[in-house]
Amino acid sequence: MAKIGLFFGSNTGKTRKVAKSIKKRFDDETMSDAVNVNRVSAEDFAQYQFLILGTPTLGEGELPGLSSDCENESWEEFLPKIEGLDFSGKTVALFGLGDQVGYPENFLDAMGELHSFFTERGAKVVGAWSTDGYEFEGSTAVVDGKFVGLALDLDNQSGKTDERVAAWLAQIAPEFGLSL
Numbered sequence: 128m129a130k131i132g133l134f135f136g137s138n139t140g141k142t143r144k145v146a147k148s149i150k151k152r153f154d155d156e157t158m159s160d161a162v163n164v165n166r167v168s169a170e171d172f173a174q175y176q177f178l179i180l181g182t183p184t185l186g187e188g189e190l191p192g193l194s195s196d197c198e199n200e201s202w203e204e205f206l207p208k209i210e211g212l213d214f215s216g217k218t219v220a221l222f223g224l225g226d227q228v229g230y231p232e233n234f235l236d237a238m239g240e241l242h243s244f245f246t247e248r249g250a251k252v253v254g255a256w257s258t259d260g261y262e263f264e265g266s267t268a269v270v271d272g273k274f275v276g277l278a279l280d281l282d283n284q285s286g287k288t289d290e291r292v293a294a295w296l297a298q299i300a301p302e303f304g305l306s307l
């Protein structure tokens with residue numbers, strides 16, 4: 128089993144694409160394949176001490192899933208399967224995709240939901256990211272003046288994605304024991 132589990136939800140494939148680009152930077156011992164959360168069991172997910180988790184925000188500030196009109200199940204359906212687990216001693220880093228122009232009042236809210244879910248269950252969530260360079264009005268993914276994880280907007284700032292991903296991975300590397 129790889130040291131770090133890499134899981135994502137995605138509706139139109141952008142979050143999947145970013146997850147795959149993260150996987151490409153690491154060998155199989157370090158990083159699992161990028162796996163859609165609708166394909167993992169609670170048991171397999173719970174085996175990892177280190178997790179990198181990605182989500183788009185859909186609906187009006189919602190997690191992806193059947194209620195936000197995704198074609199397939201996603202985080203909305205997966206979280207209830209792990210809601211009874213204790214994540215103490217585990218380290219989690221989050222990345223979120225959203226659209227700050229189209230949804231400025233709910234920018235990246237789903238990443239905020241994942242942050243609440245995992246911190247409430249004892250996880251150490253790392254990888255907070257500056258809000259500089261983004262324009263939006265509200266986001267539950269901002270805590271203490273920073274995003275709770277990597278903020279990506281492939282709808283409006285796709286040209287910044289690679290450099291943001293690289294800088295963020297370098298930032299979380301010490302927490303995850305990663306060599307880059």
Ligand SMILES: Cc1cc2nc3c(=O)[nH]c(=O)nc-3n(C[C@H](O)[C@H](O)[C@H](O)COP(=O)(O)O)c2cc1C
Nearest residue numbers: 137138139140141142183184188225226230234235
């Ligand atoms: C119906 C719909 C609702 C959306 N709602 C939000 C939202 O509330 N907040 C946000 O930041 N982005 C929102 N977005 C933008 C998506 O999060 C963004 O396009 C993302 O890159 C999609 O990722 P995916 O291709 O992995 O599904 C919405 C997009 C759609 C199509």
